[in-house]
Amino acid sequence: MTTMLAMPKLSAMPNATPDPTLPAEPDRLYRAVTQRDPTFDGLFFTCVKTTGIFCRPVCTARTPKRENVEFMRTAQQAMLAGYRPCKICRPTEPPTDAPPWLPELLEEIRTGKAIRERQVRERGLDPDHVRRVFKKHVGMSLAAYQRSLRLGDALGSIRKGGAATRAALDAGYESDSGFRDAFERLFGVPPSRAKHTQHLTAGWLTSPLGPLLTVASDEGLCMLEFIDRRSIETQIEAVRRRTKLPVIPGEHSILAQTKQEMAEYFAGTRQHFDVKLAPQGTDFERAVWQRLLKIPYAETCSYSRMAKDIEKPGAARAIGRANGANRIAIIIPCHRVIRADGALCGYGGGVHRKQWLLDHERKNAGLFA
Ligand SMILES: [Zn+2]
Structure with missing residues (x-):
């Protein structure tokens, strides 16, 4: 049984817009749950x-009450939102045809054991085979599975907001070492000090492309990043290091404004953002990000063109790196940078998201007749 998730009143959390990638409306999904409808197995959790x-x-x-459930498209989303896999239906395992070592391995990971390539080999398993089996049956890599479990508690505490975190702290959940370690590693401060320390504030927002983590200071928004991005821990740490402040879940007017503006962006009714930004980076990085902010909605720009514009013609590669170091996704529109030949090239949040964002903007700018 998990730690703080068992207690704070999650239902008090403001209800987010349902994820449009879900296979049906929430009420329909709930009906599928009450009927244990097998046609939905694997399509949502x-x-x-x-x-x-x-x-x-x-x-x-036993079927939970409607008001106590929410639905997620993937097991990874559920884990990063702070939920643990059920021991009865084992939602991170396949219904059939998985190799016999898989349930054992998953159980070991659940009990807190770290499994790396060496441990895989020690079991006489081939790491490549394990990689394929994880992708196929668990829907994510072995590393992503462990990371999602590890981060779940701490990220889940952000999603539930400051009040729930404080409730958990007051109730003594911080004495649970798993939660305490996860919290401290991610936010840079032990939970017992979290209430009092000068800090950055972290929040959570949902989008059609999955949940995003938001971090703000009084100066402005410091971070807006997809929760499932592989480097999320490093990104949080970089912001902490630059500001020399820990990050604590809570509410902040900058975060509320970000949430509102992002909802409008995704609804197609907002093309420019007004929220104050406080991006954390080197002078060069900030110059590149300033240039990114000048790329209009629904348009694209190449690295070499950007290099010319900031009068550093040989710097296309460095600009690419600064682009990758952007921690304020979408608002600082690094997704609008493409290769000179028009190819999409990489995106921290995944190329499918980049494509989605560009299509979304073109559609709402009226560029698709
Ligand atoms: Zn279950």
Whole structure:
């Protein structure tokens, strides 16, 4: 049973817009759960706010009340939102045809054991085979699975907001070493000090492309990043290091404004952002980010063109790196940078998201007739 997720009143959390990648409306999904409808298995997961556990739609455990559930498209999203896999329906495992070592390995990871390539080899397993099996059956890599479990508690505390975190701290959940370690590693301060220290504030918002982490100081927004981005821990650490402040879950007017403006952006009704920005980087990085902010909605620019504009013609590569170091996704529109030949090239949040954002902007700018 998980730690702080078991107790704070998650249902008190403001209800986010349902994820449009879900296979149906929430009420329909709930009906599938009450009927244990096998046609939905693998298409979504049921997260129970009161227990902090997530299930397959076909789980035979007692059906939770409608107001206590929320739905997630993938097991990884559920884990990063702070939910733990149910031990009855085992939502991170395949219904059939998985190799026999997989449930054992998953169980070991669940109990806190770190499994790396060496441990895989010690079991007489081939790492390449393990990689393929994880991708196919668990839907994510072995590393992503462990990372999602590890980060779940701490990131989940952001999602629930400052009040829930404080409630958990007051109730003594910080004495749970798993939560305490996860919290401290991610936010740079032990939970017991979190209430009092001068800090940056972290929040959570949902989008059609998955949840995003937001971090702000009184000066402005410092971070807006997809939660499942592989480097999320490093990104948080970089912001902490630059500001010399820990990051604490909570509410902040900058975060509220960001949430509102992002909702409008995704609804297609906002093309420019007004929220104050406080990006943390070197002088060069900040110059590149300033240039990024000048790329108009629905348009694109190449690295070499940007290099010319900031009068550093040989700097295309360095600009690429500064682009990659951008921690304020979408608002500082690094997704609008493409290769000179028009190819999309990389994006920290994944190329599929970059494509989605560019299509979304072109559609709403009226560029698709
Ligand atoms: Zn279950």
